[in-house]
Amino acid sequence: MTKDTLYNYTLHLADNALILAQRNxxxxxxxxxxxxxxAITNISLDLIGQARSLYQYAAEVFNKKEGREATEDSLAYLxxxxxxxxxxxxxxxNGDWAQTILRQFFFSTYQYGLYQQLQQSxxxxxxxxxxxxxxxxxxxxxxxxxxxxxxxxGTAESHDRLENxxxxxxxxxxxxxxxxxxxxxxxxxxxxxxxTALKAAWExxxxxxxxxxxxxxxxxxxxVWMQTGxxxxxxxxQLGFILAELQYMQRAYPGAEW
Amino acid sequence: MNTVxxxxxxxxxxxxxxxxxxEVPVLSVIDLGxxxxxxxxxxxEEDDVEVVITPTxxxxxxxxxxxMNIHMVLxxxxxxxxxxxTVLSPAWTTDWMTEAGKHKLKAYGIAPxxxxxxxxxxxxxxxxxxxxxxxxxxxxxxxISEFGSTACKSLYQCNDCQEPFDYxxxx
Numbered sequence: 194m195t196k197d198t199l200y201n202y203t204l205h206l207a208d209n210a211l212i213l214a215q216r217n218x219x220x221x222x223x224x225x226x227x228x229x230x231x232a233i234t235n236i237s238l239d240l241i242g243q244a245r246s247l248y249q250y251a252a253e254v255f256n257k258k259e260g261r262e263a264t265e266d267s268l269a270y271l272x273x274x275x276x277x278x279x280x281x282x283x284x285x286x287n288g289d290w291a292q293t294i295l296r297q298f299f300f301s302t303y304q305y306g307l308y309q310q311l312q313q314s315x316x317x318x319x320x321x322x323x324x325x326x327x328x329x330x331x332x333x334x335x336x337x338x339x340x341x342x343x344x345x346x347g348t349a350e351s352h353d354r355l356e357n358x359x360x361x362x363x364x365x366x367x368x369x370x371x372x373x374x375x376x377x378x379x380x381x382x383x384x385x386x387x388x389t390a391l392k393a394a395w396e397x398x399x400x401x402x403x404x405x406x407x408x409x410x411x412x413x414x415x416x417v418w419m420q421t422g423x424x425x426x427x428x429x430x431q432l433g434f435i436l437a438e439l440q441y442m443q444r445a446y447p448g449a450e451w
Numbered sequence: 452m453n454t455v456x457x458x459x460x461x462x463x464x465x466x467x468x469x470x471x472x473x474e475v476p477v478l479s480v481i482d483l484g485x486x487x488x489x490x491x492x493x494x495x496e497e498d499d500v501e502v503v504i505t506p507t508x509x510x511x512x513x514x515x516x517x518x519m520n521i522h523m524v525l526x527x528x529x530x531x532x533x534x535x536x537t538v539l540s541p542a543w544t545t546d547w548m549t550e551a552g553k554h555k556l557k558a559y560g561i562a563p564x565x566x567x568x569x570x571x572x573x574x575x576x577x578x579x580x581x582x583x584x585x586x587x588x589x590x591x592x593x594x595i596s597e598f599g600s601t602a603c604k605s606l607y608q609c610n611d612c613q614e615p616f617d618y619x620x621x622x
Contacts, residue, residue, distance in 0.1 A: 228595065232596070240510070242511065245510070246509060336598075
């Protein structure tokens with residue numbers, strides 16, 4: 194029971210990091226200016242690093258349980274859409290720069306609170322990964338916050354684009370704080386994080402940055418329908434396309450190495 | 452631990468001085484501070500060696516190469532049973548870098564991390580860290596980009612000598 198929970202919980206954290214990394218990496222060579230192209234792909238690299246640590250641990254947990262050989266690669270490259278447990282937010286398309294920035298800001302702010310709590314996890318490996326990753330996420334929060342302000346409080350054009358991004362993405366933020374079954378079990382078992390407790394701090398940070406960005410605060414969107422399902426494997430149409438590209442090589446040439 | 456093993460441990464630490472960071476080849480893994488521990492067990496005629504390392508950044512692609520190079524260099528010195536273990540906690544910071552490493556970085560043209568971390572927080576639009584130009588020693592420099600050519604560096608330019616340079620950023 195706990196092994197299943199630990200496996201699913203770790204996979205969920207890993208999938209969030211991998212899918213957002215894959216999305217951000219689509220900007221490689223297409224960033225609005227060279228420095229920001231490098232920034233967004235550096236953030237991808239940090240997230241891939243976190244995903245690797247988490248997949249390696251998930252594979253270790255799985256192999257102890259099943260006596261079979263899962264690896265970080267098999268978990269990333271050989272699972273299908275329904276087996277992925279990432280939240281819907283991270284799989285949403287890049288859109289324009291404003292949409293990419295806002296998605297990163299929402300997610301990094303969430304991940305910052307999550308990893309802060311996870312550092313106290315009773316699971317020593319998860320705690321260590323959180324401690325390590327938090328330093329990187331700190332950079333991501335600062336960088337994306339600055340960009341939200343720069344765009345929101347910038348020109349009429351950049352402000353409009355950010356508002357459009359907000360319309361697109363807000364409905365996926367509720368899922369971050371709606372625990373899946375394995376998250377509740379993880380909390381009960383002592384190694385998980387109380388998500389509902391993270392929500393207030395997340396909203397406060399969002400409101401603080403939105404105020405500077407001249408955007409309406411979170412309360413103005415209180416009635417918006419929140420879409421969930423990703424954490425339980427019920428994804429938007431987007432994830433299939435992401436995996437088709439991400440997994441192409443291993444699917445076409447199984448076991449290929451270079 | 453017996454004396455023979457102690458000598459072996461010392462010897463392996465000095466061998467590891469030969470393993471360089473592939474991205475910043477002027478630094479050894481010892482300078483960089485990524486080797487946490489060396490353990491030697493003399494159970495049979497051949498020593499079992501365990502080297503415990505820690506990554507600088509989670510996604511640092513150099514770690515795989517470093518792992519392989521540690522294996523290679525120890526093999527060259529006759530150690531066949533080598534295990535390399537990765538630990539994440541306590542997380543690496545630039546404080547783990549040796550003073551010798553910082554001097555080597557500067558001589559190589561990369562500004563070493565400042566001794567006191569100044570901007571490792573979520574404060575927005577923080578003032579650029581005062582970073583000394585590794586070429587002309589001026590502090591009149593400015594940050595061009597927070598993210599640089601590798602995960603561990605940001606890009607600066609000197610306002611006096613105009614040279615752009617990498618800064619091994621606070622972490």
